[in-house]
Amino acid sequence: MALNRILVIDAGGAHMEEKRKKEKIMKLDNQVVFVSGTNRGIGKAIVDALIKRGVKKVYAAARKIDQSAWKDARVVPVELDITSPQQIQKALARAQDVNVLINNAGSLSGGSVLTATEPDLMRDMQVNYFGTLNMVRAFEPVIEKNGRGSIVNVSSVVGLASMAQAAGYSASKAAIFSASQALRAELKAKNISVHIVFPGPIDTDMARDFDFQKTSPAVAAENIIKGIEAGDEDIFPDPFSVQIGGSWSKDPKAVERSFAAM
Ligand SMILES: NC(=O)c1ccc[n+]([C@@H]2O[C@H](COP(=O)([O-])OP(=O)(O)OC[C@H]3O[C@@H](n4cnc5c(N)ncnc54)[C@H](OP(=O)(O)O)[C@@H]3O)[C@@H](O)[C@H]2O)c1
Structure with missing residues (x-):
């Protein structure tokens, strides 16, 4: 690749950003959506919000499916561990009509990068990075075949800057953030928009032990859907992440320093 191509910085004005957004807008009503980690x-809140939004169908994937969990006939339960290539292929075979993929499933093993066990560090990478990426690699050709579509990868505010107490998790979320940026560039020509979600503390099992003010999963899910529909590349679905995202866009080092002080 010629160096001058690498050095071109996109300094398009606000109207260019608006134009880009309009091109990417993806209303979710009548779409077929696949969501991982929905039990x-x-x-789970994303599936509820999608149903309210009027989607045509939602594949609700989970490692352990409960056929009676969803009352709405538009919800199709699918068994899926995203670290299993065989299960990804089986899910893909069932979901040939998908045009929106929401990679929500995630794992959090606590601990610093100095003291966490290697299996814990590996697990977060296997789920949050390789599992998510393998879902994208499997589903992207189907989304392309079905016409315009979207891929949504859930990272975290700690993917923007690391938090020492969960540093392995932070690294895995930074990795999927980085890969998603590359995917966005690569999939633009195929009419597939790529969105990255950076939640702050959300009131779920994962954040049970965090001493932060938390946003409800229902509110986060609504904001994720609004972000996709608005064509937002980076989605900050709660007040904490809106604040962190604002600081990060102006001064990434300030976010690193504030996480280091926590
Ligand atoms: N809660 C927060 O504060 C927060 C903040 C930033 C980002 N996030 C991200 O948001 C996403 C959802 O997290 P959450 O807060 O809803 O956490 P959660 O309540 O712990 O749910 C995690 C979900 O991921 C599934 N999962 C884990 N490993 C999987 C695998 N190998 N294959 C398929 N599914 C798997 C879990 O299934 P099982 O029930 O089978 O384990 C569960 O459905 C994650 O990507 C997380 O990293 C959360």
């Missing part, structure tokens, strides 16, 4: 937490 609890944010994933």
Whole structure:
């Protein structure tokens, strides 16, 4: 690649950003959506919010499915562990009509990068990075075949700057953030928009031990859907993440320093 191509910085004005957004807008009513990790937490709330939004169908994936969990006939339960290539292929075979993929499933193993066990560090990478990426790699050709679509990857505010107490998790969320930026560039020509979600503390099992003010999963889910529909590339779905996202866009080092002080 020529160096001059690398050095071109997109300094388009506000109207260009608006134009880009209009091109990417994806109303979710009447779409077929696949969501991972839907048996609890944010994933479950996303399925509820999608149903309210009037989607045509939602594939609600979970490691353990409960056929009676959803009352609405538009919800199709799918068994899926995103670290299993075989289960990804099986899910894909069932969901050939998908045009929106929401990679929500995630794992959090606490601990610093100095003291966490290697299996814990590996688990977060296997789920949050490789599992999510393998979902994208499997579903992208189907989304392309079905016409315009979207891929939504759930990262975290600690993917923007690391938090020492959950540093392995932070690294895995930074990794999927980085890969998503590359995917966005690569999938633009295929009419697939890529959105990255950076939640702050949300009131789910994952954040049970965090001593922060938390946003309800229902509110976070609504804001994720609004963000996708607005064509937002980076989605900050709660007040904490809105504040962090604002600081990060002006001064990433300030976010690093504030997380280091927590
Ligand atoms: N809650 C927060 O404060 C917060 C903040 C930032 C980002 N996030 C991110 O938001 C997403 C949802 O988290 P949450 O807060 O709803 O957490 P949660 O309540 O712990 O739910 C996590 C979900 O991911 C599923 N999952 C874990 N490993 C999986 C695997 N290998 N294959 C398939 N599914 C798997 C879980 O299924 P099982 O029930 O089978 O374990 C569960 O459905 C995650 O990506 C998380 O990292 C959360």
